[in-house]
Amino acid sequence: MKRDHHVILRVVAKALIPVISLYGFYVHFHGEYSPGGGFQAGVILAVSVILYSLIFGIAPAMRAVTPGFARFIAGLGFIIYVGVGFWALAMGGNFLEYDALFREEPGGHFGQHFGIIAIEIGVLFAVAGSMLTIYYGFAGRVSEIRDEDW
Amino acid sequence: MTGFEGATLAIDLLNITLLTLLFIIAIAIARLRSLFAIVMLSGIYSLISATWFVALDAVDVAFTEAAVGAGISTALFLSAMVLTARTAKPETGARRIVPLLVVIATGAVLIYATIDLPGFGDPNSPANTGVGTEFLARTYPEIAIPNVVTAVLASYRGFDTLGEVGVVFAAGLAVSLLLGFGERSLGASVRREDRLPTRSDEEEDV
Numbered sequence: 001m002k003r004d005h006h007v008i009l010r011v012v013a014k015a016l017i018p019v020i021s022l023y024g025f026y027v028h029f030h031g032e033y034s035p036g037g038g039f040q041a042g043v044i045l046a047v048s049v050i051l052y053s054l055i056f057g058i059a060p061a062m063r064a065v066t067p068g069f070a071r072f073i074a075g076l077g078f079i080i081y082v083g084v085g086f087w088a089l090a091m092g093g094n095f096l097e098y099d100a101l102f103r104e105e106p107g108g109h110f111g112q113h114f115g116i117i118a119i120e121i122g123v124l125f126a127v128a129g130s131m132l133t134i135y136y137g138f139a140g141r142v143s144e145i146r147d148e149d150w
Numbered sequence: 151m152t153g154f155e156g157a158t159l160a161i162d163l164l165n166i167t168l169l170t171l172l173f174i175i176a177i178a179i180a181r182l183r184s185l186f187a188i189v190m191l192s193g194i195y196s197l198i199s200a201t202w203f204v205a206l207d208a209v210d211v212a213f214t215e216a217a218v219g220a221g222i223s224t225a226l227f228l229s230a231m232v233l234t235a236r237t238a239k240p241e242t243g244a245r246r247i248v249p250l251l252v253v254i255a256t257g258a259v260l261i262y263a264t265i266d267l268p269g270f271g272d273p274n275s276p277a278n279t280g281v282g283t284e285f286l287a288r289t290y291p292e293i294a295i296p297n298v299v300t301a302v303l304a305s306y307r308g309f310d311t312l313g314e315v316g317v318v319f320a321a322g323l324a325v326s327l328l329l330g331f332g333e334r335s336l337g338a339s340v341r342r343e344d345r346l347p348t349r350s351d352e353e354e355d356v
Contacts, residue, residue, distance in 0.1 A: 027213075031297065031300050032295045032296065032297055032300055033295075033296050033297055034297065035209040035210045035212075035213045035297075035299070036210070036213055037300055037303065037304070039214065039218075039314075040213055040214055040217045040218075043217045043218050043221060043222050044217055044221070046222060047217070047221045047222055047225065050222070050225045051225075054225070054228075058332075062332075062333060066333075067331050067332055067333045068333075071322075071326070071331070074319055074322050075319070077315065077319075078315055078316065078319045081312055081315055082312070085308075085312065095309065096308040096309055096312070098305060098308075109293060109294040112292070112293045112294065112295075112305060113293075113294070113295065115304075115305065115308075116293075116295070116300065116301075116304040116305055119304055119308060119311070119312075120300075120304060122315065123311065123315050126315045126318055126319050127315070127318050129322065130318045130319050130321060130322030130323075131222055131226075131318075131322070133322040133325065133326055133331070134226060134321065134322050134325045134326075135222075135225065135226060135229060136331060136332035136333070137325045137326055137328075137329040137330060137331060137332050138226065138229035138230050138232075138233060138325070138329060138332070139229045139232075139332060140329075140330070140331065140332015140333060141233060141329060141330070141332060
């Protein structure tokens with residue numbers, strides 16, 4: 001094994017990466033009250049994994065968050081979003097009409113809150129999964145070039 | 151009006167400083183040939199743009215610019231750069247001049263267009279009199295969440311956001327179709343890394 005030249009970088013990153021992930025979730029669940037939402041939170045979560053892979057190598061990152069899982073949540077997020085839309089249709093409203101989700105009386109806001117949080121989770125999954133898939137697509141090819149034995 | 155003029159002056163100075171920095175970085179990016187330096191500078195460009203958006207009170211845009219522009223774009227550009235050469239070829243002849251002319255013409259058109267725009271924060275501008283005030287007035291009674299941006303993004307324009315999520319998903323799909331998922335090309339090196347600690351194993355391979 002060669003000696004580790006990046007020990008300070010690794011130690012700092014180990015402390016920072018959980019904070020970045022946690023901040024991503026904060027941005028997501030605080031989106032009602034402050035700037036941010038599913039898009040930004042998804043990007044921040046993806047960045048925390050990408051930072052891990054930049055510092056500890058792509059293979060450990062792929063073992064921690066597998067490319068299959070990234071693809072799965074990318075598709076799942078989009079399905080959640082569309083699903084909320086069809087749920088509203090099934091309950092007799094228009095596509096994505098959150099007021100219709102629970103057939104509330106006028107003036108009730110639970111459907112709106114639920115709908116917004118549900119589609120934001122869809123956005124979070126789709127963005128984080130897609131960004132990781134793109135990154136893995138690029139980064140996964142690198143060793144193919146470096147290794148001469150292919 | 152106590153101290154208000156001073157605050158305006160400070161904001162003007164801040165805007166001028168940030169825009170000057172952006173201008174210098176843009177010139178540097180155009181002149182550099184090292185792709186690594188260009189990627190790093192474009193990250194810095196995004197971060198300074200985000201700061202400038204904060205100065206313009208567009209915190210949501212600033213946040214997105216900082217996360218997407220400075221964060222993930224830099225990482226994606228870096229990983230794309232590793233697949234290609236590390237320096238750009240210098241352009242020669244007409245290829246040097248034509249883009250400059252196009253940029254100057256577009257810039258002149260844009261500056262000409264700004265003459266018709268309302269002033270920054272003008273209370274009588276269309277944005278502040280028409281649909282903007284409508285959303286501000288209706289969001290709390292109808293949706294009851296404090297952040298109007300989220301309400302517009304997720305509820306009033308939910309269909310629009312669905313399209314955006316579709317675009318992001320399609321981008322991921324397109325990269326996967328073009329480059330593969332990455333796991334197969336990585337497979338060989340992952341298997342070798344797993345075996346690294348045992349020395350004898352490697353000698354057997356050779």
